[in-house]
Amino acid sequence: MDFKTAHAAIQSIAKNIAKVIHGQDDKIKLLVCSFLAGGHVLLEDVPGTGKTTLAKAFANSIDLHFQRIQFTPDLLPSDILGVNIFDTRSHDFILHRGPIFTDILLADEINRASPRTQSALLEAMAEGHVTLDRDQHPLNDFFFVVATQNNIDAHGTYPLPEAQMDRFSMKFSLGYIDRQKEMQIISDASELTFADSLTPCVTREDVVLLRKHCTDIRISDELKGYIVDIVSTTRSTEHIVLGASPRASITVMKAAKALALFDGIEYVTPDHIKRVAIPAIAHRISIDPQAQFNGVVSESVVENIIDNIQAPA
Numbered sequence: 001m002d003f004k005t006a007h008a009a010i011q012s013i014a015k016n017i018a019k020v021i022h023g024q025d026d027k028i029k030l031l032v033c034s035f036l037a038g039g040h041v042l043l044e045d046v047p048g049t050g051k052t053t054l055a056k057a058f059a060n061s062i063d064l065h066f067q068r069i070q071f072t073p074d075l076l077p078s079d080i081l082g083v084n085i086f087d088t089r090s091h092d093f094i095l096h097r098g099p100i101f102t103d104i105l106l107a108d109e110i111n112r113a114s115p116r117t118q119s120a121l122l123e124a125m126a127e128g129h130v131t132l133d134r135d136q137h138p139l140n141d142f143f144f145v146v147a148t149q150n151n152i153d154a155h156g157t158y159p160l161p162e163a164q165m166d167r168f169s170m171k172f173s174l175g176y177i178d179r180q181k182e183m184q185i186i187s188d189a190s191e192l193t194f195a196d197s198l199t200p201c202v203t204r205e206d207v208v209l210l211r212k213h214c215t216d217i218r219i220s221d222e223l224k225g226y227i228v229d230i231v232s233t234t235r236s237t238e239h240i241v242l243g244a245s246p247r248a249s250i251t252v253m254k255a256a257k258a259l260a261l262f263d264g265i266e267y268v269t270p271d272h273i274k275r276v277a278i279p280a281i282a283h284r285i286s287i288d289p290q291a292q293f294n295g296v297v298s299e300s301v302v303e304n305i306i307d308n309i310q311a312p313a
Contacts, residue, residue: 001206006213007264010036012201014262016061020195021054023181027174029262030279031058031146036207036214036261037254039169040125040145042110042160042283047150049174055106055146056195062207063200064103064142071113077120081130095132100124103140107147111157118164121145125167142207162242162286169251170276171283210261217257219268222312226270227252230277233305234285239296242286251280270311278302 001009010032017028031054034041043051059066069080082098099105100121110118124130125145129138147168150157165171177185202210227249235243255276256268263272282298 001209001213003213003261003266004264006210007261009202009206010210010258010262013058013061016198016201017054017057019198020057021050022185023177024050024054024174027172028054028058029259030170030172030255030276033255033258033262033276034170035144036211036258037169037251038211039251039254040167041147042165042168042171043146043148043174044151044171045148045173045175049176051148051174052106052108053195054174055104055108055148057198058146059104059106060195060198061201062104063203064207065140066104066106067099067102068106068108069099071107071109071111071117073112073114075113075117077117080117080120081124081132084133093133095137097137100130101137101139103142103144105143105145107145109149110147111149111160113158115158115161118158118160122164122167142204162284165283166245166247168283169255170279172279214254214258214261217260217266217268219253219257220312223256223268223270223273224253226309226312227256227273227277229309230273230302230305231281233309234281234302237301237305239288239291239301240285241288244281244284248281248284252277255280274306274311277306 013032014025014028018025021028031041035058043054045051069075078098080098080100082096082101084093084095086092087094107121124139124143128143129136131137149160231244231246231249231252234240237243252273256272259272259276260266260268278299282302285298285301287296287298287301
């Protein structure tokens with residue numbers, strides 16, 4: 001697969017998803033780029049904006065295994081990871097694998113489960129394996145979590161801890177579409193293509209090659225320094241009590257490379273970095289409670305940081 005073919009392949013994934021997700025081209029692009037960069041995505045929004053549909057449409061657009069977990073207050077870690085059960089015939093314990101042993105995992109309404117259950121994903125998302133009864137079990141090479149959550153102040157939710165948030169490479173919201181797009185949806189409601197009817201447009205082998213092309217995208221030392229300057233500034237900015245970690249710098253670089261491939265460019269530009277910086281950094285920082293009370297939000301703080309740092313020419 002040459003660069004031109006790789007560019008066409010990544011575009012085909014987005015176009016396939018857009019058949020069922022209308023008016024969200026930028027968010028589709030972020031989701032695809034996060035996957036190719038080897039990260040995970042958290043979608044936060046009010047119910048009914050298409051979070052679950054987006055995740056299912058993405059999974060059905062790629063020839064990978066897909067599992068869904070509906071997070072509820074009574075969900076246990078073993079319901080996600082699996083459990084060792086004693087076999088009376090073999091006189092040994094046999095692992096009954098949970099839904100986490102898949103390629104693409106939809107963690108639906110993740111913040112409705114208890115913190116103990118939420119933490120079951122920590123090791124899997126960070127290390128690519130899970131530990132059960134002191135034995136490590138590797139996950140699939142393409143393991144990718146798309147988690148959805150309602151707004152953190154919604155009834156019956158548990159906020160995700162900072163360590164969990166840091167495992168998500170990007171967090172963004174879909175939001176409401178404009179009037180014209182919504183009119184189109186309700187007018188064509190009887191003929192809409194649903195996520196379950198989508199067929200894969202790329203294979204597992206294609207994904208391997210696409211990820212390799214993302215790795216090969218060039219980025220200058222000046223732009224690497226630009227990324228570090230943005231991330232490190234979050235650690236010394238007013239209203240921020242917890243800045244972003246070096247993991248954020250790595251995420252921004254990888255996502256910017258994937259976005260460059262999406263745009264058909266063989267090198268990263270400052271614009272690519274600016275487009276992924278807010279969804280890759282904002283959820284990793286903590287705002288002072290008093291500033292939050294006064295209406296300060298992390299996205300606006302990161303945006304202000306970007307505006308005040310000179311990008312390399």
